[in-house]
C-alpha cells in the first residue's frame with residue numbers, strides 16, 4: 399500500500415493508519431483522501447459532486463450554497479430488516495434486533511466489499527461526536543466511497559483535523575466502514591459489532607444507513623457503551639425554554655422518527671407567550687451523564703440536522719424555513735424550474751414545470767407525490783436562528799424534564815406526568831406510535847417503540863429498561879418524566895390539539911410542574927393537568943377540547959394494557975420485574 403497517499407496527521411495514530419491500509423487493501427480504491435474538514439476541501443468536494451452529477455446546484459440567489467441530491471429510488475429510508483447487531487451471543491442483541499454471528503458476518507461483508515472501491519476514492523472521515531474538549535465526546539472515523547456521505551458527514555459532525563487531534567496517537571475510536579457497492583437492496587446490510595466498536599454498512603447511501611455517526615454510532619454503539627460506562631445515549635431532542643425573567647429550563651424529548659422532534663426542538667412560542675424564547679440544543683440525539691451537581695446533563699453529539707422536509711412550512715417550523723434558505727443539502731425533494739426546492743406541505747403552490755424527486759415531470763393532483771415522503775434536508779446547526787448558546791458547550795445543559803411522545807390517534811392523553819422515575823420508565827418502555835415513512839415498511843400501524851429506541855438500541859431491550867432504572871437510582875436530582883401525544887383525534891377524525899407552536903402551552907405546564915407551580919389530577923395512568931391549568935389565551939379551542947384530549951377512556955385502556963402486556967412478554971425474561979409491576983399497578987388502579 400506504499401502507493402496510497404496518506405497525510406501524516408492521520409498516521410500519528412498507528413491503529414488508525416493500519417486500519418485504513420487494511421481496508422484499502424480489501425476494497426482497492428484508486429485514491430485515499432484524508433478529510434481535514436476545511437472550507438477549501440468542502441469547496442473542492444462540492445465541485446466534484448456537481449461534476450459527477452451526485453449533486454445539482456440550486457439557484458444561487460434563491461438558495462445560496464444549497465444543493466439537491468437524488469438517491470437511488472430503492473434507497474430512501476432506513477432499512478430495519480437489513481440492520482444487524484452482531485454480538486458474540488444472540489442474547490446480546492435481544493429479541494427486538496436482528497442478530498448475526500460476528501465472524502460469519504465479517505466474512506460475508508469482506509467478500510462483498512472486496513475490490514468494491516476500484517475506480518473510486520476512499521474518503522477517510524474523522525469526526526467528533528460531542529463538543530470538542532467535553533467529557534461526553536467520542537471519536538469516530540468513517541471510511542466511505544461516497545462523496546455525498548462525506549459531504550453530509552461534514553455537515554452532521556465536527557469533522558476533520560480536530561477529530562484527529564482529539565484522537566492523538568493512542569486514543570480509541572469507532573471504526574465505521576461504508577461501501578456503496580452497487581446499491582442493490584439484495585446486498586444491503588448495516589452491521590454493528592459493539593464488542594469491537596465497529597460498524598460496517600454496505601449497499602445504501604441513505605442517511606440513517608450510511609452516515610455512520612448518526613444512528614449507528616451515536617445510538618446503537620453508544621447505547622451499548624453507555625450501559626457499560628454508566629451514562630445514557632438516547633433518541634431525544636434537547637430544547638431550552640427561557641422565561642421572560644431569563645430563566646432557562648432544559649427538556650429532553652424522545653419521539654419516534656418523523657414525529658416532530660425537529661419542530662419541537664426549534665418551536666416558535668405563540669403570541670400568548672410574550673417574552674419567552676426557545677433555544678435548540680439538539681433535534682435528534684442526546685447523550686446524558688450525571689453532573690457534579692447531581693443533575694442529569696446532556697449534550698447533542700451531532701453538529702447538524704437531518705430533518706424531514708414534507709410538512710415543514712412557515713407555520714409548522716418558521717425557524718427551519720429560515721435555516722434552509724442557505725448552505726443545505728436537500729435529498730429527494732422536488733425541483734422547481736427556477737432552481738428552487740418544493741415539497742408537500744411547504745404551503746406554496748408548486749410552479750409549472752416542477753420535477754419530482756426522481757427528476758420526472760410532475761403535475762399537482764395526479765396522485766404521485768412530488769417530494770418523497772421521507773425526503774430530507776441536511777443543514778449545519780449554525781444555520782438555526784434558534785440555536786442555543788450552549789449547543790457547543792462542553793459541559794452540556796442540565797435536564798429538568800424528560801418527555802416521551804408518540805403518534806396515537808386515541809387512548810393516550812395530550813400529556814401525563816409520571817408519578818416517579820420508575821413509573822416514567824414504564825411509560826417510556828410501553829409507549830407505542832404509528833409508523834412513519836422514515837423506515838421502509840407499512841406506514842400508520844401502531845407499534846411499540848420503547849423510549850423511541852426500538853430501531854436504535856444496540857442491545858437487549860429488557861436490559862436497557864434495567865439500565866434506565868439503575869440510572870434513576872444513581873441520579874441524586876433526577877428530571878421529572880412526562881408523556882405527550884399531540885396527535886389524538888376526535889370522533890370525526892380531526893386533531894384535538896393544534897400542535898406545532900401551540901405545544902408551548904403543554905411545555906409551560908410541564909415547566910410549572912417541574913417548579914411545583916401547576917396543579918394536576920391523579921388518574922390510573924399518571925397525573926394530568928387539572929382543568930384550567932393549560933393556558934389557552936388567544937387560542938381558538940376551549941377547555942372542553944383539553945378535557946377530551948386528556949380524558950382516560952377505560953375501554954381504550956383495557957386494550958392498551960393488553961397490548962403493553964403482550965409486548966413485555968415478547969421481550970422476555972430480562973424485562974425488570976419493576977416495569978411489569980408498574981403495569982399491574984395501572985391495571986389495579988382502573
Ligand code: OXD
Nearest residue numbers: 606655656682704836
Ligand atoms: C432520523 C430517524 O433520521 O429517526 O432521525 O430516522
Ligand code: MN
Nearest residue numbers: 633654655682
Ligand atoms: Mn431520529
